[in-house]
Amino acid sequence: MSLNTKYDICIIGSGAGASPIAHQLSLAGAKVLVLEKGPWLTEKEFFKDELTISVHDAYNPKLINEQHVIEEQYLDENNKPFWHGEKTSDSGWSWWNGNVVGGSSNFMSGYFHRLKPIDFRLKSEFGTIKGANVADWPISYEELEPYYAKVEREVGVSGRVVKHPHQEPRSSDFPYPPVAESPISSWIDKAAADIGYHAIPVPRAILSQPAMGRKSCEYSGYCSSYGCSSGAKGSGRAALLNNAVASGNCTIISNAKVYNIASDENGKITGVHYYDKIGRKKSVTAKIYVVACQAVETSRLLLSSSSKKFPNGLANNSGQVGKNLLFTGGGVGEGDFNYADLTTEKVNQLKVVGPFINRALQDWYQISDKNFNGANNDGQAKGGTIDFLFHQNPIARSRGSQWGTDQNGNDQLIWGEALKQNLKQEFTSYKTLRFEVFNDWLPTDDCFVSLDKEVTDQWGDPVAKVRIGYHEHDLKVGEYLSQKAEKLLEALGASNISSSVSGSPSTNLMAGGCRFGNDPKTSVLNKDCRAHEVDNLYVTDGSFMPTGGSVPYTFTIYANAFRVADKIKAHWQSITV
Structure with missing residues (x-):
C-alpha cells in the first residue's frame, strides 16, 4: 500500500551514520530528505587556518x-563522592564535533581500523565485570565484514594488509594503496622488530590517488580537526552525499534544527518538527525516519520527543534511551628527539612535513599477562590500539612557549627576546613523537544522557545533560598499553618520555545511548537498528553500539550504516508495493 507522503525517508543528521543511508536509498530510487542543523560547506570553505580551528572553533555553535x-x-569535605554539573558555556568545554553537512566526518583523522571478532562478544570472552554493563553484540564480525569492505570501496580507504598476531579476517585487500609515509615510519618498523613488537600500517579514509571524482591527498600536514580542501578525506559529504544529491532523489536542508519527532497513540512516527535558518517552525513527513545526530544529541532528541505512548521520550518505555553512553578509554604519551644527538640525515628526516607516520601497534589487542591486574584479576582482558603521530600545526606546537620562570621558580608570562628564544628552541632543536592509546570505555550506570531541567538552547529547548563516569578498569588497560608504547619510544632513542591516562573523555569519540540487542527490556534497537517500540524509526549513528571496541568508531559507524541501509531498503520496498 502506497502512502501519500512527499518523502520516503527522512534522515536527521548527515554524518557517518546518516550519509550511507542517504546514498544507498537515493540510488535505489527512494525520495530522501536529510535535515542537518549546521550549514552546507564545501571544499571551498575548508581553509587550513589554524586560528579558525584551534581558537575560534568555527564549525560548531557558540x-x-x-x-x-x-x-x-x-x-x-568528608571524602564522599558527589556529582556536579557545569554548563559548557561556563567551562568552555565544547561537546560539538562538526555541525555542518557531513558532520564530524569532515574533521576526522580517518584512522580506519576495523573492530575484531572479539569485540562483538566481549561478555562471552571475558565474563561479567563488576560495575560494568558489558553485553555481546546481536550480530557477529562476519555479518559486518562485507560492509567494512564496502566502506573501503565507497568511501575510499587507503592501506596495506600486514599480518600480525591480531589481524582480523578480511574478504579483500584495500582498494587503494597506502598514503605517502614519513621517513619516521621506517624508524618505528625497525625499533618495533628489534624488541619483538609488530608495527602495522594504519588504514586511512584518505584517497592516495584520484578516484570517484575526488582528488588525492595533498599532504598539507593539516588533517585532524580540519576540513579537507582537496576532497581526499572520506567525509560523508564528499564521498556519499554529493553523489546522493546528484541522483536527483536526495534533498538536503541545512540549518534545520529538529526539536521534536511526533508520534501517534500507536507509537508510529507521524512527522518531524524543526526550526529553519531564520527560526520559523517547519514540519515534514515521511514513510520511514532515521535518527543519526551523534550519540549525545540523538539521545537528547528522542528524550525530548515525548507523547502519550512514550511519556519519557520516543522509543523509551524501557528507560534505556541515553543509557550506557560510551567514549574511548586510553591516554596519550610522547618522547623527544633532540637534533643535537642525531645525524644530519636523521634530522632532515624528522623535519619532513606532510606525509603521515601511519604506524600502529595492536600486539595487546587481547591481553594475556599474569602481571596485568585487571577487573577480574586473572591477567586476561581486552586490550587496545596504539597509534603514533606528529603534531605538525605550529600554534599547537608553540603553546606553552609563552611561559618561563622567575627567580623563585614560579611560572610567569614572557615576551620579547625570551619568548623568541623559547620559540626558536621549540622549532629548531627537537621534535616530539606522540602516541595515542585507544581501549574500551566500559558502559556503566554512571555514564548517560538525560535532559537538563533548567538550561535551554537558543530556541528554548532543554539541553542534554551528560554524566561522564568511567570504570577503573579502563585506566588499568590504558596504563598497560601506555607502558608498552613507552618501551618503543625508548627503543627509538627518544628522551623526555612520558604518558598520561585519564578518565576524562575525548568528546570526538562517542557512541552508545541507544544500544541494539535482542531484548527490548535492555536495549532500544533490534539487531537491524530499528526501534523495538517504533516500527518506522531507525537509529544509525554510533548510538547503536553496546560496547565500543579499542579503535576509533567512525569506520564501524559507516559499515553498520551501510548494513542497515539494506534493511531500510527492504522495509521501504515492502510498504511501497
Missing part, C-alpha cells in the same frame, strides 16, 4: 547559544 551540561564526580 556555546552561549547551544551547549551541554556536563556532570563530573567530585569528593566533598
